[in-house]
Amino acid sequence: MPQPLNYLRETASQTAGPYVHIGLAPGAAGFEIFRRELGRDIAGPEAPGERIRVEGLVIDGTGAPVKDVLIEAWQADAAGIYPHPEDPRHSEAAKGFRGWGRIITDFDTGLWSFETIKPGRVMGRNGRLQAPHISLWLVARGINIGLNTRLYFDDEGEANAIDPVLNLIEQVDRRSTLVARRSNRDGAPVYRFDIRLQGEGETVFFDI
């Protein structure tokens, strides 16, 4: 027998279940308990950049909206800086910008939305710039381990065309499942991003 490798093993994931809101968004579960819930404001009121709204549905393999999903978002500020000590420029991150948010659906319709600022481009591997994107992580009943995906923007065609992650997707047609579509509502930009868990038009999910 060789020497043992004494690494610990990652704790196994389990589904967040139907009542994930109790722990992570108790206000939505129907009761107030904490002084404030975390993840309600991604950008903060002072961060510069274009204010945008993102909305969509998560759709299951039967075509039905998933009404008990919880989504977390992680993004850079408008200058492409993550407010995290390992971003070399983190000390220049926009004031009050958290970069992280928690999003839950309407229990009746399954529609979710969040407001933030459009992120800037951030450095990828090997010095290649990435197109603006928001990292998303989905948990829900029936999802055994959180699903990672990315949201890109359809008005960033040039940057998307050379994005190193989008270009890893071998089937070119599937890249569009990660691109949110811009429209205007009352003069404000809204991006639509539906996530299909399974079947036709299935969203690309990552093992990050």
Next chain:
Amino acid sequence: MPKPAEFYQRNRLIQPPALTPNYKTSVARSPRQALLSLQNSMSEITGPVFGHGDIDPIDNDLIRNFAKTGDPIGERIIVHGRVLDENGRGVPNTLVEIWQANAGGRYRHKKDTYLAPIDPNFGGCGRTLTDEQGYYFFRTVKPGAYPWRNWVNNWRPAHIHVSVFGTGFVQRLITQMYFEGDPLIRHCPIVNSIPDPQAIDQLIAPLDMNAAIPLDCVAYKFDIVLRGRRSTLFENRLEGN
């Protein structure tokens, strides 16, 4: 500052796959296409940072944080442990959130219609930050088992849902903690979504008499392991300069 280091790849052989038909809801909610593996970039090694300004000291005490007229009914317990990485190092200042049913197996959630009653003094959620060594603790009541519509007669073992962040978005994890000796564990389709028996054992918290408080409450110990990261003995090319 040293160059950012990548995380070890997730061992999917010990993690539940997306499609586990005995857990029925997974059938329509699991991707059919393979996941696309990504090497870490800045977007993956970073993640949200939390501080003591985000939470209150009482947030980790589920016996008191929703008490209206007295203490909740149930078995008083401490749940404590460390958040570690795969290298065995404590993960400091990371957010741990828990939620659970009350002693009768009823959740305080408008969608839960189980006939067991709500406890007026129990909310069922808590949160805390680990200390410098990665240590955390909660005080709560032991949750009850409850039925769920999967097969006709499925019952979840007593469990506490646990959510942990780590330092990078790649470490984000939600799991469930079970209690030593619970005979429902081996019957549960959600537990058995995990293919590796050792990985299931790792979710079972042992009774920890050393941490119990005499004449007050017993304790269970639950260590949580997040993905570890490479040491930068050799240059990695995350940023490519």
